[in-house]
Amino acid sequence: MQIIAAFRQWWRVQSCRSRLGALDRAAMVQLARDNAIPEADLRQLIIRSNADSVLLPRLLDRLGVAPEQLARRQAAVLRDIAIVCAGCAMTAECRRDLSQQDVPLRHGRYCPNTETIKALRLSSRPTA
Known part of the structure; x- marks a missing residue:
């Protein structure tokens, strides 16, 4: 199937x-x-190839940022990081990184969206 x-x-x-x-x-x-x-x-x-287009949602999911919620709440941010991702030359590294489930992600070394994703993670944390 x-x-x-x-x-x-x-x-x-x-x-x-x-x-x-x-x-x-x-x-x-x-x-x-x-x-x-x-x-x-x-x-x-x-x-952009279909195989590469799934990398951003997988990365966001793995980092605790729900792509569906991001699309509803901050569509412009999602659009911007998708554009950056589409132009990235590190897709093989990203794919390899995401395929290793038991290993911490190393996206911070190569991902041009690292800082934006960090900010999204910080803004989505519940405040005490």
């Missing part, structure tokens, strides 16, 4: 990429503007 689910997800991603790739320049500019994202960042998000 996991293979079928993975294939369906891959197919959805490819379909979205194909539709976005078919947009003319004006439509792409408008889509970027509507989402408050620079066009270059939107293109970076589009070309």
Whole structure:
């Protein structure tokens, strides 16, 4: 079953990429503007591989920041860290780090979102 689910997800991603790739320049500019994202960042998000797009939610979960809550409460912050993540060249290191469940994360050594995630963790702690 996991293979079928993975294939369906891959197919959805490819379909979205194909539709976005078919947009003319004006439509792409408008889509970027509507989402408050620079066009270059939107293109970076589009070309990002599906395997890499799951890294940020996994990292946030592992660090105790619920991506769903972040999307509801601070959508702009989530959008910004997703854009930074999409441009990151350290995806192999991140994937390797996240795959080691019993080892402390080393994301602070390479993740460009480290400081933002630290701030999110601090702001989500209950106050006494």
